[in-house]
Amino acid sequence: MTRRERALLVQVSLYVVLAAAAITLALVADWSTIRQNFWNPDGVDWADGNWGDLIGTGLVNTVKYTAIAFAGGLALGLVLALMRLSPVAPYRWLATAYIEFFRGLPALVVMIFMSFGLPIAFGWTPPGGTIGAGLIGLIMVAGAYMAETLRAGIQAVPKGQTEAARSLGMRPGATTVKVVLPQAFRIVIPPLTNEFVLLIKDTALLFLLGAAASERELTSVARDFLSSGPSSGTATSLIQAALLYLIITLPLTQLVAWLERRQRKAVR
C-alpha cells in the first residue's frame, strides 16, 4: 500500500464510523418522546404556544435591560478609564481600586447585594425595585470591565495625535474629546460589542432576584413555562429561549469577527 492509499483508507474508515454512530442514534432514539419533551407541539404553536410571552415580554425586556446596562456601564467605564489615565495620582488609585475590586467579584454577588443587602443594611432601596437594583449591580461590574477596554483603546491612539493637537494650542480637554476619544472608540468597537454579548447573557442573572410578571426577562419567562402553560412539564420553553438568545448573539459575534478582520486589514 502506498502512502496515499493508506491516507485514503483512514479517511474512509473515519466517515464509516461517523455514519454508523449517526444511524445507531437515529434507530435507538425515541423521537416522539424527544419531540414531546424538547419541542412540544403545544408549546411551539405560533398562535397559542409560548412564543408570545417569550418574545413580547422576555426578549423585549432582555434587550431593554441589556441596553440600559450597556449604556450605564459605558458611561461609568469612560469615567473610570479617564480617571485611570489622569495626571492626578489619587484619581488613578481610586479607579484602579474600583476596577480590580469589581472585576474580582461574581456579578451575581454584586447584584444580590444591591437588591437585598443595601435595603437591609441602609434601609435604602435603589430606584426601579428589584430589577433596578440588579441592573445597577450589573452596571457597576460592566463599568469595571469596559473601563479597561476603553483605557486600552485610548492608549492605542498614537502619542503624535495628542502632540499635534496640543501644538496647535488645543486644551487638554478639547484634545481628549475631539482627537483622542473619537479614534479610541473606533479601536474599541469590536471588544465593546463582545461586552454587549456578555451583558445579554448576564441579564439572565436577574432571574435569581425575582420580578413581577411584566418585568421578567427571557430566562425568567422560560423558567415559568417549565411549570405552567401549554408545554408545562417539558424543557420546550428553554429550547425556545436558547434559540431566541442565539438569534441575537450569533449575528453580533459574527459582526465582531468581521469588524476585527476589517480593522486588521486597514492600514493607518
Next chain:
Amino acid sequence: MTASVQPEPGSLPAIEVRGLHKHYGRHEVLKGIDFHVAAGQVVCVIGPSGSGKSTLLRCVNRLEEPSAGEILIEGVDICDRKVDLDEVRSRIGMVFQQFNLFPHLSVLKNLTLAQRSVRGRGKDEAVRIARQNLAKVGLSEKESAYPAHLSGGQQQRVAIARALSMNPDMMLFDEPTSALDPELVGDVLGVMKDLAQEGMTMMVVTHEMGFAREVGDKLVFMDGGVVVEEGLPVDVLSNPQHERTQSFLSKVL
C-alpha cells in the same frame, strides 16, 4: 570663529533659548544650549541622530519639558507659570516627521478643528482660511479626502497647511521630509521654500543640506547635546571650522 546673524536692532528675536539643559533620568540630551532665531529668519539645525536637535526643537514649544534654562518666544519666557502655554503654542506652527494628521477627520476638518476650537473662528471663516492654505500647498482638490488616502508628501503638505491655518508667527519643522519617499521630498521642500520667501520665521531640523544651503539664513550644527558650530550655511557647509562638523559633513555630503 563662528559667524552669526544678529537680530535687527530693536526687534526681539522670535525664538531665544538660553542655557537649555534636558535630561531623561541620568542621560543628558542637551548640555547647555544657547540658540536664537530672529524674526523672519530661516534657521536650519543639522547633526547626527542623537545629537539632541529634535529635542531642542520640541523644547521650543514645550512638547518636551526643559530641565533647566530659559525659552523666550518673542521675549516672553514660556516656562513662566503665568504664561498661557496653549496661547503661545497656537502662535507656533509645528510640522512633524510622521505628519500626525487626524485620521478620523477629512483634510478640511483637519485644517478647521483648531481654528474653531482655539481661535474661536466661525465655520465659514475657518473654511475660507483652510481653503486658502490648501491652495497654497497645491492640494485644493483633496479637501474632502481622508489622510489615509493621501501620499506621504501630500499628507505633509496638508500638515503644513493645518499649521498655517492658525496664522502662526513662526513655524517649527521636525525632520519634515525624513519619512518621505525620495520622489516626494521635492514638493514638500518647495512649499517650505515658498514660505521662507514670504518671510515666515522658521526653525528647521533637517538632513536636507541643499535646502539648508539655498533657503537657510543660518545653519546650526549640533553634536552630543551641544551647538558645535553655527554660521552662514555656505560657510559652515563649505568651510567647516570644527573637526566634528567636518567629519559629519564628509559622511552626508
